[in-house]
Amino acid sequence: MTLKRENVLIEALPYIREFYGSVMVIKVGGHAMVNPQVMSDIVQDIVLLRFVGIHPIIVHGGGPEITEKMERMGKKPEFVGGLRITDDETLEIARMVLVGNINTEIVSLIGRHGGKGIGLSGKDGKMIIAKKKPFQKVMIENVEHEVDLGWVGDTEVINTEILNIVTREGYIPVISPIAMDVNGKALNLNADTIAGDIAAALRAKKLILMTDVPGVLKDRSDKSSRISRVTLDGVDQLIREGVISGGMIPKMKGAATAVESGVENVHIIDGSVSHSVLLELFTDSGIGTMVCKD
Ligand SMILES: Nc1ncnc2c1ncn2[C@@H]1O[C@H](COP(=O)(O)OP(=O)(O)O)[C@@H](O)[C@H]1O
Numbered sequence: 632m633t634l635k636r637e638n639v640l641i642e643a644l645p646y647i648r649e650f651y652g653s654v655m656v657i658k659v660g661g662h663a664m665v666n667p668q669v670m671s672d673i674v675q676d677i678v679l680l681r682f683v684g685i686h687p688i689i690v691h692g693g694g695p696e697i698t699e700k701m702e703r704m705g706k707k708p709e710f711v712g713g714l715r716i717t718d719d720e721t722l723e724i725a726r727m728v729l730v731g732n733i734n735t736e737i738v739s740l741i742g743r744h745g746g747k748g749i750g751l752s753g754k755d756g757k758m759i760i761a762k763k764k765p766f767q768k769v770m771i772e773n774v775e776h777e778v779d780l781g782w783v784g785d786t787e788v789i790n791t792e793i794l795n796i797v798t799r800e801g802y803i804p805v806i807s808p809i810a811m812d813v814n815g816k817a818l819n820l821n822a823d824t825i826a827g828d829i830a831a832a833l834r835a836k837k838l839i840l841m842t843d844v845p846g847v848l849k850d851r852s853d854k855s856s857r858i859s860r861v862t863l864d865g866v867d868q869l870i871r872e873g874v875i876s877g878g879m880i881p882k883m884k885g886a887a888t889a890v891e892s893g894v895e896n897v898h899i900i901d902g903s904v905s906h907s908v909l910l911e912l913f914t915d916s917g918i919g920t921m922v923c924k925d
Pocket residue numbers: 659660661662663692693694695841842843844846847848849850851874875876877878879882
């Protein structure tokens with residue numbers, strides 16, 4: 632059923648009032664960004680949020696773009712638990728793609744839609760201090776191996792000062808998932824992980840993870856098998872039972888980090904659906920998968 636125009640507005644008003652002045656972390660995945668029109672529409676929606684008094688913070692990915700560049704350079708991308716094995720050259724490619732290309736593109740799009748974007752990586756203002764990940768245990772043909780992921784980090788500290796300053800002044804921060812260790816060495820982090828950590832540190836009102844699937848699916852090959860609600864225990868179970876794999880693992884772990892820290896609303900939604908962020912925020916019908924405490 633199509634709602635009449637005035638009904639759409641009336642339905643949105645209580646949400647606009649509730650969300651006024653609140654911080655929302657919105658992660659835009661590399662998959663949702665592959666189509667420039669989709670990306671432009673997502674940014675337009677996020678700029679609109681700023682104009683109705685919400686403080687959006689964008690965290691972006693770019694996994695597919697990094698993979699494409701690696702393959703063009705003759706390098707084979709490899710992942711463990713959804714995390715890219717990152718040697719020196721891969722780190723350079725990731726920085727180029729994430730900080731050099733995607734981040735500046737999103738900042739430009741924000742400007743084009745009438746907002747003020749400011750590009751940041753986790754290194755700026757020492758926002759994200761991370762530590763190189765320890766070797767990971769991986770089963771290969773039933774034998775346990777220890778794998779070094781290279782320049783991949785775990786978040787140690789989120790310094791929210793710079794985010795508080797720029798959001799207060801009306802800017803929309805756009806964050807690349809490149810962090811640094813205590814010595815200033817760059818580290819590649821998963822964007823979902825960072826989004827979860829930032830939402831947790833800021834006690835954001837909402838964390839929205841935009842991807843290219845309708846949410847968490849019971850059966851990956853069946854788009855109608857969406858799970859609408861997952862609890863923290865459920866996240867562990869989905870990983871243990873192998874229902875989720877690849878990039879969905881850090882996504883769900885990032886969601887769980889935020890929920891554990893008191894972020895009440897964490898949603899995984901399909902960014903390629905037109906205006907999905909507006910539908911999620913301003914209508915009564917929830918979309919995607921919601922992750923909650925219990
Ligand atoms: N159970 C699942 N339900 C939905 N997607 C899943 C599931 N398990 C694995 N995935 C994969 O996770 C992907 C989303 O994560 P990711 O590739 O990191 O996307 P993004 O770049 O948007 O962050 C989906 O495109 C899908 O291939």
